[in-house]
Amino acid sequence: MSENVQSAYREEQTKLSTVLEEIGTQLERLRAIPVYTGHDFTEQVLEAGREERRQRLMKSEPEPYFGRMDFEEAGKNKPSALYIGKAGLDNLEPGSLPIVVDWRAPVASLFYSFTGGEEKVEYEAPEGIIGGEVHLKRNIMVRKSELERVVDTYVRGSEEPAVSDEFLLYRLGENKDNRLRDIVSTIQAEQDQIIRADKNKALIIQGVAGSGKTTVALHRLAFLLYQYQEQVSAGKMIIFAPNSMFLDYISGVLPELGVGDIQQRTFTDWAAKLMDVESMLANPAETLDLWFGEAGGVAPGDDAPGRFKGSAMFRDMLDAAASALEASGAPELEFSPWEDAVLPYETILHWYREEYKHYSAAGRKERVLARIHRWIEMELKSVKPESLRKEYKKKASAREKAYAKKWPDFSPLTLYKQIFGALKDTRGILPEASFAEIPASIIKSTRADLKSGRIREEDLPALLYLHQKLNGVDGIERFDHIVIDEAQDFSPLQVSVLDRFVRGHSFTILGDLSQGIHAYKGVHSWSEMSDLFGEHETSYHALTRSYRSTMEIIGFANAILAGGVQDAIQAVPVFRSGNKVRLIDFGTENEHGGEQMVTQAIRGLWGREHKTVSVLTRTQTQASKLYEVLKPIFPELNLIDGSMTQYEGGLSVLPLHLSKGLEFDAVILADAGLKQYGESEWDAKMLYVGCTRALHELWVLHGGELPKFLHDVEAWSEVGLPE
Template sequence: MSTPAHDDPLSDAPLSAGPLSRERSHLAASRSALRAMRENVESLDIADVTANWVNAAVLEKQIEDRIKALADLSETPLFFGRLDYLHAPGAEQAEGGEGELFYVGRRHVHDTDGDPMVVDWRAPVSQPFYRASKKDPQDISLRRRFGYTGGDLTAYEDEHLSDPAEAAVTSKLLQQEIERPRVGPMRDIVATIQPEQDEIVRAGLSGSVCVQGGPGTGKTAVGLHRVAYLLYAHRERLARTGTLVIGPNRSFLHYIEQVLPALGELAVRQATVDDLVAHVEVRGADEAATAVVKGDARMAEVLRRALYSHVAMPTEGIVVVRGSRRWRVPVYELEEIVRELLARDIRYGAAREALPQRIAHAVLVQMERAGEAPDDRVQNTVARNAAVKAAVKAVWPQVDPAKLVLRLLSDADFLAEHAEGVLDADEQKAVLWVRPARSVKSARWSPADTVLIDEATDLVERTHSLGHVVLDEAQDLSPMQYRAVGRRCTTGSATVLGDLAQGTTPWATRSWSEALSHLGKGEAVVEELTAGFRVPTDVIAYASRLLPHIAPGLTPVASIRENPGFFEIRAADAGTAGVLAACRELLEREGSVGLIAADARVPELAAALEAAGIGHVGPGEENTPAVRLTLVPASLAKGLEYDYVVLDEPRAVVDGEPDERTGLRRLYVALTRAVSGLVVTHATGLPPQLD
């Protein structure tokens, strides 16, 4: 690899007015072309194009989204790489010609003749930028990476893949980009995607993928870039079916919300599991033991039994009067219809809607035998007959899902009847409300209860399925929550992201095969990422001391960062002085600072920061560049990252959880949020597992 000219602090080489100047000219021309593309869309006149106001509104929205997608973000490089092909790319990459080169960027940019000036990173012709190597050059003679300061191109670096005499060397620009300070929300990684990550990103839409990745391996970024890739490769299909990114909490979603828009994708919905199952207002909370039982997959069978207990076999026939004629459907025939519907794999509500039509069909058969010629209109009229409607109401009554769950949790006899052989007596007692509610509105529903309502709702009426769902921090979901997510992609695929070592709920996932089974994606391929790009070497090595105690089967993350990171353990006197001193020290450095503490200590630390005049915000509130310190309760730290972290009282983090194993996992999460440095302060002793 050569070290070309630049004015970036990559080395001491002098600035060259040749290649670097030409690359800057291409950048300026590309920005001009992008601006022209945007102006062309802005100038569209649709006044005489659409026939009605509805179509006009839809078209206006599409144009508005297209204008947003063509925005030129001044601080974001328009392209970050260049590929020089030895030969013309394949037929499927018809843009290429003999010896042609391609600039790889976040979106496609073309000139007035339609020729590409920047190709989208997701295009097939861009793939060698991530996959090509000295061993497998993929017909690439040169791969060039660009360095930027803000939006200005300041450096480049060449790798001659077809030259056997040149040894493979780690890219300094790539290393700099990986280790660049983090300030504000999460950013995309299109310039630094590694081969093993790219394989996951470009996996097909038809299959589901599960990514097991330790802290800093980029699993969240991989999941988001996979969504962007799938939208590029299957845009029409996913535009019809929809895509969804599911995160653990609002703070996490706020942290990642700018990644997809930066890649030009504006239509991806983001939600938490609680958002998906928000059928009732949550006003209560469960003890851990209760939540574990309610989250157990066996509850699905209890709900199914309880729902179908409302179906009653008919005890008498039906007489349908039409004009002067009377048509009788005997009880045995009604029983056959009901049994046939029960045997079919259709929802309770769909079967209830089908029942009057089946009864009407039986009447029509009698009419035909009597010489009449009824049509579909007659069948629909019979289905709406008062006698038929009364029979349906008696045999297959409507059931409100929330009221069904309310009764299960309030009525011990009703629960015992339908949980027999599924839940034991202690488990039944655990889920029963101490103070039964009188109505759905007055009930103090817990988050686990809403998942039960969602399950019951799906038993009554099928949940709408999306084309693709990304589920992040999946290790913390209960089996019933997995089922709730799985219902949203029964006809689509899923990307499941998580780390078994970071499971901090009482029902945390024990194995991915079990979790994928509950999700309904047992065929998903499980990939493991073990190369750490975010957490410094010394920090991840220290945190990995906990792995034998929390996830003995997992491979420790191996940091590939050249910078070992800033890492200190400081014994402090009781109080907050040591923590405040560490915060002040780290705020003198460039980048963001996170102060992570046990939830119970957060109020005391917030008061101390305020008294000391140190400005701070909470997770999800990082909108003010002048305030670079975030005070993070340990329970909300998962998925977040900061340049520097001050971890207050590790033992308090462990003791704040219901059991030691969960506490050690929470501590593992807290220890691995730092990108550049970590300071651990403690007045009490450290947990022995860190010795």
């Protein structure tokens, strides 16, 4: 350890002791104040503030900060040492600088954006642009209140080379457990730009595998809550993720950042509950095994049910159907509750079309029928004698019910059934020509599903679109911000629907087109998303640097893209080297060769330094069969399927599509042979997803011949088991 490093370490050890003492002092003062449990509102607010500070101090104590930046503001004659942490820590002395600056504060942006050099820098603060000079940038690792590491990434005037990647590489080299962790201490400049972007825009983020896009989106939520605390609330934010297990995997990040109450759902669960159709949902595993079960197929086209039902064309058809139903409105009948009492059709139509035109169609129907009921009550008051009034009231009640049944049903499911012919359009509202472009195969299969009382995930966006068209969106259902993860698997219609549930187009839409393995329902180009918004309502960002895997694994995965996917964006790895990828042929003679080789591969990887090892198969059925074979040999093995709500870590076997978004210390691809994966672009994307789950080690098993996009991987791989 050099003298400069030793000096920096001693300096930071002294500083840490001082900060920890201050945290202890402030905690002691707060704990000395009796907790208020009364009913006085003012005192309740004060107590809530004190409890929030108690919790923040206790959370800060093990790791009060992670960085230091010495910044000399323009017009001042010396730099100030600013310590950056997950939570701010105020100095109780009036007029003093904070002891720790919150990472989301404007000045902290310099810690992430500054990469060296002696040029002047600036940041945007509420009071305007503030400029100055950076004298020192230092990464500091504190764990359990103990100083572990000090790395200077910039020292002004120093002749020693910058070591800006040393701290990052140190953190990346750590093994993973069963949870995604925050990256607040290692946020890179391009990631910070996304995190701090304006709220009222739809951010579209194309991020290669391992670029940290999910984590960046979660940090963006924490930033928005800090920056716009008077305009947004955590309870009005939502994250849409691909499955419940992935939600569990990312669940620790926001609490680590001091953020709670943000909703985390799958689109399917949220939409089905909103419309109360959970019991009608078909098992998604049927669709998944249908699409992933065959190798060598052609990637689904626009006539695939999910692609068509999620398209802008189908949205226009739904618009036409909803508009036709809304226009049909009030039945062309006058209403007579009894003889000599008549409410003209023209009056009813005026109420529906004019007086209540600002309501949804269903809302207008409700209000018109309520107004008719009030009109009946008013008319009854003039009827005499009492005996006649009772007779008229009984007759009016029966006629009122009969009249209400003549109104159209504004249920989205009813209209959807009529569109596909699963329910007869008795009023002749929907012109058949409007739906002539729906492929016959889709009409046939959807009609059969609907008649049997079953809806599929691909139907939910359309049903929800009709729901908001016919029923409107309640204010309490609107969000301040929406995050869509794995957005390449969303359809344009899904995003179009969600745009009606969020204020100001406030989205963070993130994904990777090269991981678009759900091509039967997702987008093939980001323009399908951006075209939904106005010219100045979107912002596109590309994250091309991968922080997850070693150079060898990234090189191997890039070779797959180069050989199998047109115009794919390749990942740029950080300089972290490891073992070459293992290509292991288990042959085709022995029908159990693959199972035996997987067993050997697990023995070669599990139980060493790796905490998480996964075996990836093409389908859920294959994963289940392999699990039955391996479980007696490896009792600790976990089987992961679509019903899982938690990822337990350790040793697991799972279908490739469920691995998206997850990462493991080591990955074993059970069979990447030509028989399993074929040579289509879709197959290449699936193998790319599987390979890029690995952080440190990747073993690719195959029975016989490999797909063509695995032919040019010699530079990154070795053949056979290690000696």
